[in-house]
Amino acid sequence: MPFEIRPWSEISDRFNDTLLLGNGASIAVDDRFRYQSLKQHAIDNGLFNTDVQSLFDFFHTDDFELILRIVWQATNVNKALEIDDQKTEQSYRHVRDCLIAAVRNIHPEHGAVSDKLPEIAKYMKGFKKIVSLNYDLIVYWAMMYGNELKNRHMFKDCFVGSEFDDDWSRFGDAYGNHDSCSLVFYPHGNLIFARDKLENERKISSGADGLLESVLQKWERGSYVPLFVSEGTKQQKQKSIQSSYYLNTVYREVLTSVQDSLVVFGWGVGEHDLHIIERAAKSNVRRIAFSVFGDDQGYCNRVSQLVRDEFQQPCEVFFFDAESLECWTNA
Incomplete structure (x- = not known):
């Protein structure tokens, strides 16, 4: 019996808590991200x-x-x-x-993907938390675009200035001119994060157009090294996560804070990333929706079995077409 793969619009009203993004989300924006490592x-x-x-x-x-x-x-x-x-x-x-x-x-440079940012920001706005496994700047650029709209919604990464505030849950409260907000996290780090010589972790800031070059110039000057986990086995990635206060906080606290619903978009859930799904299994997830490219029944079978194996509580699994309307870059 094949798994049913639905349009996103049929299930979207049941999923508004957490969105988990994998490399497929970046590939949907620019094909240059389709590299092995x-x-x-x-x-x-x-x-x-x-x-x-x-x-x-x-x-x-x-x-x-x-x-x-x-x-x-x-x-x-x-x-x-x-x-x-x-x-x-x-x-x-x-x-x-x-x-x-x-x-x-x-x-890609900001200008090469800027036409995709409005759709991405609109899609991300529908979730209380966005968790990106990608080191690239796509989600950050979409955040910046969304925050410039003045539509009474705010994206927050829980950094005050250049430093992470570990009382991150307090940022979930809307205040001032905002009626709602979405919190954004990177459990594997990101290009915008760096370490200095004393192992202090910082967020690099710059205008959206020049952010990529600003990051690379700081690396070139030797004052910072990047803070992102690009490759490695599950065990190697976990070690890297444990070496960072920010990454470890996101891993221990944010991934286990999912309430009711989780949407997984563009993530193959490979063996090297099983620590992420294992951590999410410790949360209160009751419904998971996985994006599917084409009619990949093998992927549907593998992840549904994975949910049965990892989640102790009953968890309803849905599949939706990654290219359906109102979804990610098709929003």
């Missing part, structure tokens, strides 16, 4: 040298951010102790330059 992109484009590849092999990871942070910390220790170690410094610069080149090659 940042590391593989760098290899395919001849950006790696032998030393950089040795670092990835030694630490048994594909995560650019982790390798960059490890080598960056090593260079800072060498400078503090006045140790002359040009090879470590060169390796740091090469890993950094590889990451910058990969992001520049893959990530």
